[in-house]
Amino acid sequence: MAILGPRQVGKTTLAMELLATDGATQYLDLESPADAAKLADPLSYLDSRRDRLVVIDEVQRAPDLFPVLRGVIDQRRRQGQRAGQFLLLGSATGALLAQSAESLAGRIAYMELQALTINEVPTDDAQHLWLRGGFPESLLARNDAASLRWRQQFISTYLERDIPQLGPRIPAETLRRLWTMLAHEQGQLLNASKLATSLAISGQTVTRYIDLLCDLMLVRRLLPWADNGGKRLVRSPKVYVRDSGLVHALLGLGELDDVVSHPVVGGSWEGWVIENLLAVLPQGAQAFFYRSAAGAELDLVLELPRRQRWAIEVKRSAAPTLSRGFHQAAEDIGATARYVVYSGSDAFPLSADIEAVPLADLQQRLIDVGKSPTSTPRKAARR
Incomplete structure (x- = not known):
C-alpha cells in the first residue's frame, strides 16, 4: 500500500x-x-x-x-x-x-491522507480549522501567531528545499509569487495568460508550475462539468490552494478578523468547504463545477454511486439565498439532489427540492453514501 x-x-x-x-x-x-x-x-x-x-x-x-x-x-x-x-x-x-x-x-x-477535516475536530474548532487549515501542527499551535509562523515556514521549506530536491529547477521566488497569486484568485477560473504576463514567463511555464503544485497536493484543479452538448459551457478549470490555512498564510492573514475583512473571504470559505467534501468522496465518485455562458452556475457537482448527481452551492451567509443561475444549472445537469452549504448549524428546506445544510452535515451524508455496499470510502478515518 x-x-x-x-x-x-x-x-x-x-x-x-x-x-x-x-x-x-x-x-x-x-x-x-x-x-x-x-x-x-x-x-x-x-x-x-x-x-x-x-x-x-x-x-x-x-x-x-x-x-x-x-x-x-x-x-x-x-x-x-x-x-x-x-x-x-x-x-x-x-x-x-x-x-x-x-x-x-x-x-x-x-x-x-489529506489535511484534517471538520469531522475530525470538535465542533467548536471549525472556525480555527478554517483559519489555520488542516495541518495538525498549524491547527494545534498555541495561538494564531504561532500557527501563522508555522505555515509560513512550511511554505518556505517547500520552495527552498523540497521542490529543488525533487529535481525541477524553478526559481523559488517565481513559484512563491505564483502560489500567492493563486491564493488571491482562490476559486476563480484559471487564466494562465494573465498569470504569465504578471510573472514575465510563458503560459506553458505557468501550466507546468501549476502541474507541479497539483502533484505535490498543494493546489487543486477543479474541472468543469461538460456533459450537456446543447449548452455553451465554460471550459477552463477553477484553481484552489487546497489548504485554507496556506491561503491565509500566503496572503499574510493571521487572524479571523483579517480573513473576514479580506476580499478572498468568499473564495477561501468555498475552497475549504469543497476540500472537506472531496476528502470523503466515495470511491469512483467525481467532482466538477458548472458554469454556462448564460450565467448558470454551480460551485460543485458530485457524480456519486447509483446515478446520484448532487448540485451544491456554497454560501458563507447564515441566511443563504439563491440566484436563478443555481436553479437553471441544477436543471441543466439533471441534479438528483440540491444543497446549499451555509455557515449555520441546522439543516432546513429552502424550497421543496433544495436544502440548506451545515458543512458537517453534508460531509456525513457523503460518508454514508460511501458506506453503501456499492461503494468504498476514499479516505480512512483518523483518530
Whole structure:
C-alpha cells in the first residue's frame, strides 16, 4: 500500500501508530542518509526482513526502488507469502504514481491522507480549522501567531528545499509569487495568460508550475462539468490552494478578523468547504463545477454511486439565498439532489427540492453514501 499526502499532514505519525501495534516492523526514512544507505543493496536488505512490514518514507526519493519492489513482491507471491509487506509513504503524487504505476501495476493500493477535516475536530474548532487549515501542527499551535509562523515556514521549506530536491529547477521566488497569486484568485477560473504576463514567463511555464503544485497536493484543479452538448459551457478549470490555512498564510492573514475583512473571504470559505467534501468522496465518485455562458452556475457537482448527481452551492451567509443561475444549472445537469452549504448549524428546506445544510452535515451524508455496499470510502478515518 502507498499512503500519499503533502508533507506534515500526518503520514509518518500514522505509520508510527502501525509500528507501535506490531513489533515485526521496520521503518526507513529516505531523507535520512543512514536509512537511505541501508537500501544500497535493496534485494539483500529486503530479503533479510521478509518476515516484517517494511515502511519506506519519502519513497519518491528512490525511483530505482520500484522495479526492485516489483521483483520482490512477485517472488514472494510465487512462494505463497502473504501480501501487504510494504507500506510506502510519499509526498508527490505525479512522480510517485508514474513510477509505481509502471512497476507495481496490480500490486499496490493507494490512499490519500489529506489535511484534517471538520469531522475530525470538535465542533467548536471549525472556525480555527478554517483559519489555520488542516495541518495538525498549524491547527494545534498555541495561538494564531504561532500557527501563522508555522505555515509560513512550511511554505518556505517547500520552495527552498523540497521542490529543488525533487529535481525541477524553478526559481523559488517565481513559484512563491505564483502560489500567492493563486491564493488571491482562490476559486476563480484559471487564466494562465494573465498569470504569465504578471510573472514575465510563458503560459506553458505557468501550466507546468501549476502541474507541479497539483502533484505535490498543494493546489487543486477543479474541472468543469461538460456533459450537456446543447449548452455553451465554460471550459477552463477553477484553481484552489487546497489548504485554507496556506491561503491565509500566503496572503499574510493571521487572524479571523483579517480573513473576514479580506476580499478572498468568499473564495477561501468555498475552497475549504469543497476540500472537506472531496476528502470523503466515495470511491469512483467525481467532482466538477458548472458554469454556462448564460450565467448558470454551480460551485460543485458530485457524480456519486447509483446515478446520484448532487448540485451544491456554497454560501458563507447564515441566511443563504439563491440566484436563478443555481436553479437553471441544477436543471441543466439533471441534479438528483440540491444543497446549499451555509455557515449555520441546522439543516432546513429552502424550497421543496433544495436544502440548506451545515458543512458537517453534508460531509456525513457523503460518508454514508460511501458506506453503501456499492461503494468504498476514499479516505480512512483518523483518530
